[in-house]
Amino acid sequence: MKFSIPNLKTEDKPIVIASAFILVILAVGTAYTLSTQGSAPLLSPGYLLQQLQTGSFLGIVAAGMMVVILLGHIDLSVAWTMTAAAMMATTVGGEMAIPVGIAIGASVGLVNGFGVAYLRVPSMIFTLGVDSVLRGLMVAHTGGFAPQDAATPLMRTLAASKTLGIPNAIFVWLVISVIIAVMLKRTAFGREIYVTGNREVAAYLSGIRTRRVILGSFIVSGICAAMAGVMLAGYSARAYQGMGNAFLLPAIAAVVIGGTRILGGQGRYIGTLIGVILIVLLNSVLSIMQMPEAGRQVIYGSVIICMLLVYGRGNRVHS
Amino acid sequence: MADIRSALATNMRQNVAFYIAIAMLASLYLVYNLMHPRGFSAAVLIQNSNESVAIIFLAMAQTVPVLLGGLDLSVGAIMTLANCVASVVVNGSPGQIVLGMIITLATGTAFGFMNGLIVVYGRLQPIIATLATGAIAIGLALFIRPVPGGNVDGDISWALTNDLYEFVATYGLFDADAAWFKPIAWIPVPLLIVVVIAFGVWLPFKRTVTGRTIYAVGSAEGAAFMSGLPLNRAKIAAFTLAGFFAACGGLYLAIQTSSGNADITQAGAYTLNSIAAVVVGGTSLLGGVGGAIGSMVGALILRVISFYFRIVSIDPLLQPLIEGLVLLAAVSLGAFRTLQVKNRLNLFR
Numbered sequence: 001m002k003f004s005i006p007n008l009k010t011e012d013k014p015i016v017i018a019s020a021f022i023l024v025i026l027a028v029g030t031a032y033t034l035s036t037q038g039s040a041p042l043l044s045p046g047y048l049l050q051q052l053q054t055g056s057f058l059g060i061v062a063a064g065m066m067v068v069i070l071l072g073h074i075d076l077s078v079a080w081t082m083t084a085a086a087m088m089a090t091t092v093g094g095e096m097a098i099p100v101g102i103a104i105g106a107s108v109g110l111v112n113g114f115g116v117a118y119l120r121v122p123s124m125i126f127t128l129g130v131d132s133v134l135r136g137l138m139v140a141h142t143g144g145f146a147p148q149d150a151a152t153p154l155m156r157t158l159a160a161s162k163t164l165g166i167p168n169a170i171f172v173w174l175v176i177s178v179i180i181a182v183m184l185k186r187t188a189f190g191r192e193i194y195v196t197g198n199r200e201v202a203a204y205l206s207g208i209r210t211r212r213v214i215l216g217s218f219i220v221s222g223i224c225a226a227m228a229g230v231m232l233a234g235y236s237a238r239a240y241q242g243m244g245n246a247f248l249l250p251a252i253a254a255v256v257i258g259g260t261r262i263l264g265g266q267g268r269y270i271g272t273l274i275g276v277i278l279i280v281l282l283n284s285v286l287s288i289m290q291m292p293e294a295g296r297q298v299i300y301g302s303v304i305i306c307m308l309l310v311y312g313r314g315n316r317v318h319s
Numbered sequence: 320m321a322d323i324r325s326a327l328a329t330n331m332r333q334n335v336a337f338y339i340a341i342a343m344l345a346s347l348y349l350v351y352n353l354m355h356p357r358g359f360s361a362a363v364l365i366q367n368s369n370e371s372v373a374i375i376f377l378a379m380a381q382t383v384p385v386l387l388g389g390l391d392l393s394v395g396a397i398m399t400l401a402n403c404v405a406s407v408v409v410n411g412s413p414g415q416i417v418l419g420m421i422i423t424l425a426t427g428t429a430f431g432f433m434n435g436l437i438v439v440y441g442r443l444q445p446i447i448a449t450l451a452t453g454a455i456a457i458g459l460a461l462f463i464r465p466v467p468g469g470n471v472d473g474d475i476s477w478a479l480t481n482d483l484y485e486f487v488a489t490y491g492l493f494d495a496d497a498a499w500f501k502p503i504a505w506i507p508v509p510l511l512i513v514v515v516i517a518f519g520v521w522l523p524f525k526r527t528v529t530g531r532t533i534y535a536v537g538s539a540e541g542a543a544f545m546s547g548l549p550l551n552r553a554k555i556a557a558f559t560l561a562g563f564f565a566a567c568g569g570l571y572l573a574i575q576t577s578s579g580n581a582d583i584t585q586a587g588a589y590t591l592n593s594i595a596a597v598v599v600g601g602t603s604l605l606g607g608v609g610g611a612i613g614s615m616v617g618a619l620i621l622r623v624i625s626f627y628f629r630i631v632s633i634d635p636l637l638q639p640l641i642e643g644l645v646l647l648a649a650v651s652l653g654a655f656r657t658l659q660v661k662n663r664l665n666l667f668r
Contacts, residue, residue, distance in 0.1 A: 249587075
């Protein structure tokens with residue numbers, strides 16, 4: 001796309017284009033509501049904040065997913081990591097609910113990282129196996145029904161209440177975002193993630209303990225997924241079977257739309273943030289238009305393809 | 320004689336994972352039949368093969384892009400799309416039924432072709448391109464079948480999901496009780512369909528230049544390019560073939576259940592299981608090693624393991640856990656390689 005935006009670094013291009021697309025979505029949605037209802041709810045701060053609140057769960061999952069994708073790996077276990085963390089948190093209850101949930105996420109990440117980094121099983125298949133084991137554990141634990149335990153007040157506060165008119169969930173998302181962004185940009189661990197993602201052999205030969213980097217990244221992803229699960233349980237007041245299923249593919253899509261290379265080694269956190277907002281707004285505009293599920297899926301897929309065709313194209317093969 | 324023996328030895332050495340998978344399937348299925356309360360019977364075989372057809376086709380579909388070193392996350396969705404198309408068009412007169420089947424298969428093949436075009440000319444990573452086109456396929460399936468249902472010709476449904484005897488008897492091709500027919504009358508039709516398509520489509524395709532190029536791309540794309548192999552044609556062919564196999568699975572599912580069901584969760588589960596089956600069947604996710612026949616065996620292994628739950632008294636609540644553990648153990652088997660590696664650099668590829 002030589003004609004589009006010539007003086008832009010390859011890393012920034014996706015971010016600019018995705019931001020522009022967000023404006024397009026808002027414009028189209030507003031034009032639709034103006035023509036049908038004569039009002040513009042999409043542009044009201046209250047509505048946008050509410051959308052961001054529901055988007056914060058996806059945002060937290062995507063933050064962890066991005067760290068793993070930067071390595072050129074993928075974490076397919078986030079769906080049931082979320083569910084397992086939420087279920088165990090509500091089961092334990094009380095003060096320990098959130099720490100237990102996070103600990104579940106960290107241990108899932110530890111298992112994933114061990115399998116991928118030390119056993120060298122492809123992440124695609126190992127995390128898939130861990131996902132089904134987690135599902136099995138949760139079915140055995142709950143008997144296949146939604147557990148009766150309710151979310152603790154703290155979980156409710158974090159996910160569903162507001163401070164100064166802004167939903168708390170957005171603050172949690174913000175804090176996690178800052179932590180991940182600083183970690184990627186300013187710490188040795190973050191730089192090592194990029195280097196390992198670019199070429200693991202070279203990183204290893206430069207003295208980076210690549211296996212620990214991979215292990216650490218999967219733990220980060222597990223913790224993020226667990227946090228999202230705990231928050232989602234707080235938002236819906238309880239944990240239920242399959243609550244994380246709707247998050248896996250949008251999380252991957254958000255990361256990739258934000259310009260992170262699926263093969264690893266390249267991508268900026270701000271891009272992931274914009275990718276999440278894009279997907280959340282796209283979903284809400286489609287639901288305002290009362291688009292049936294069929295149309296949603298088609299548009300959803302087409303948007304991802306078109307965005308990637310604009311800036312996600314790989315290089316031609318040479319020797 | 321020595322030549323044949325050494326050729327056989329080479330073949331064994333090059334396809335260790337495949338032969339291990341075959342041995343595993345044989346022993347698993349033997350033990351299953353020994354443990355079965357009523358012993359081996361044709362009825363059980365028919366039932367088992369009926370339940371395996373869709374996942375076998377999907378595993379074969381997944382194999383081709385995996386050989387390229389890519390993944391096709393849309394196979395489950397293409398199967399669902401074909402399933403919904405078939406639930407609309409496969410009925411009426413025999414001519415219409417055949418036409419309907421062709422339309423169904425053509426739909427899936429065309430969708431796979433589109434995947435190939437996007438991957439080759441859009442230069443997108445297959446994994447993420449098919450993630451998106453998978454959503455499109457599910458959307459189209461939902462347009463066709465917003466709610467599960469459909470109308471598939473009853474005769475064909477009966478004939479294709481039973482043994483050869485019923486097939487012949489349903490259509491009155493010849494006297495089904497003829498003496499020469501007896502020895503083969505027990506063979507389940509679904510098993511025959513899978514074998515015919517696997518050996519009739521995959522093996523000839525594998526021997527063409529395009530087929531070999533798929534393997535070459537998976538091993539070393541740069542080298543394949545420098546050798547002047549038709550890279551683009553091979554990639555497009557791989558995704559097209561994946562679409563065709565997935566459509567076969569969807570068509571069979573429609574015939575088996577007499578309905579179409581645009582179920583997003585089911586499509587996702589089938590896609591993920593197809594990847595597992597491919598790996599268990601000895602195909603490397605890095606590309607270049609393996610084949611569709613291996614994936615067929617891999618899919619059967621996963622199915623047979625789940626058959627065990629019917630005859631062994633295990634708490635049903637523990638079944639998903641055991642399935643998961645078996646899957647995890649199966650894919651971790653390859654990890655033994657890492658314990659033998661002396662030069663750690665060989666671990667990174």
